Amino acid sequence: MPVITFANPKGGAGKTTAALLLAIELAGQGKRVAILDADPEQWISQWAALPGKPESIRIVKGANEEALAAQIEVEHARADAVIVDLAGTAGRVVARAIGASDLVVIPTQGAAMDAKGGAKAVRLVRHQERMTRRTIPYAILLTRTNAAVTSRAMRRVQDYLATAGIPVFETTIVERAAYRDLFDIGGTLAGLDPAQVSNLDKAQANARAFAAEAMGRLETPASVPAPRARPGPIVAVPSVRRASPHPTPPPSSYTSPDRCRSASPDRP
Numbered sequence: 001m002p003v004i005t006f007a008n009p010k011g012g013a014g015k016t017t018a019a020l021l022l023a024i025e026l027a028g029q030g031k032r033v034a035i036l037d038a039d040p041e042q043w044i045s046q047w048a049a050l051p052g053k054p055e056s057i058r059i060v061k062g063a064n065e066e067a068l069a070a071q072i073e074v075e076h077a078r079a080d081a082v083i084v085d086l087a088g089t090a091g092r093v094v095a096r097a098i099g100a101s102d103l104v105v106i107p108t109q110g111a112a113m114d115a116k117g118g119a120k121a122v123r124l125v126r127h128q129e130r131m132t133r134r135t136i137p138y139a140i141l142l143t144r145t146n147a148a149v150t151s152r153a154m155r156r157v158q159d160y161l162a163t164a165g166i167p168v169f170e171t172t173i174v175e176r177a178a179y180r181d182l183f184d185i186g187g188t189l190a191g192l193d194p195a196q197v198s199n200l201d202k203a204q205a206n207a208r209a210f211a212a213e214a215m216g217r218l219e220t221p222a223s224v225p226a227p228r229a230r231p232g233p234i235v236a237v238p239s240v241r242r243a244s245p246h247p248t249p250p251p252s253s254y255t256s257p258d259r260c261r262s263a264s265p266d267r268p
């Protein structure tokens with residue numbers, strides 16, 4: 001069953017958080033999920049040690065390159081979804097996992113430095129595509145976005161990604177206390193107390209939208225491959241709006257970051 005890898009050589013990009021959100025969402029839908037915890041920090045394994053882990057989520061601690069490849073094979077055969085949470089490096093384990101993936105999610109925060117990490121992850125995917133001689137669907141997932149406004153830095157990152165023809169999730173992962181609480185309290189979003197956690201319903205809706213889009217990207221992999229333009233340095237990209245298809249932004253340049261515009265060439 002599908003192997004979905006979360007990769008970005010930059011630490012703190014939101015890989016582990018997004019990986020866990022997808023896992024608990026799929027488990028909530030009754031799917032058997034295996035999470036390969038290939039991050040030396042083992043945050044997912046620490047979460048699993050807390051109470052409330054759904055029975056249908058198996059945690060497999062990732063080891064070296066060879067072990068990871070074998071683990072992916074085994075879990076691929078018996079789980080409904082295999083989620084690989086990678087370390088913030090660009091080593092051989094990362095390359096191997098990307099090469100074995102049906103979808104690579106590249107969580108990226110909305111600032112130039114973070115987008116550079118995202119661009120590096122894109123290059124890793126494209127390298128693995130050449131090595132394995134197959135298309136590996138991937139998309140940037142903007143993370144820790146502001147629920148109220150889209151910052152100028154975020155806009156620049158979105159423009160840069162669109163200009164470079166890099167696919168981007170329409171759903172962004174909003175900054176939510178609930179997502180942090182998961183790692184403190186354990187369990188799932190449904191298990192958190194709405195009286196204790198602010199905007200829990202919004203956090204749940206956001207996670208659901210992300211999971212739906214991720215699964216959709218698996219079902220309809222990019223029919224048109226992403227342009228192979230090499231992204232230039234993010235900082236050099238001027239914050240010029242593209243002429244279309246984006247209409248005039250709403251008043252006071254407010255846009256909802258839960259659904260950002262798509263830069264994916266397969267999504268008109």
Ligand SMILES: Nc1ncnc2c1ncn2[C@@H]1O[C@H](COP(=O)(O)OP(=O)(O)O)[C@@H](O)[C@H]1O
Nearest residue numbers: 011012013014015016017144174175176179180
């Ligand atoms: N959407 C989010 N809302 C709130 N906190 C977040 C969110 N995404 C990540 N964080 C926090 O940011 C830090 C880094 O996130 P993490 O998912 O561990 O990134 P990575 O796995 O890429 O290193 C963690 O403390 C995490 O709790």
Ligand SMILES: [Mg+2]
Nearest residue numbers: 015016039086
């Ligand atoms: Mg991590």
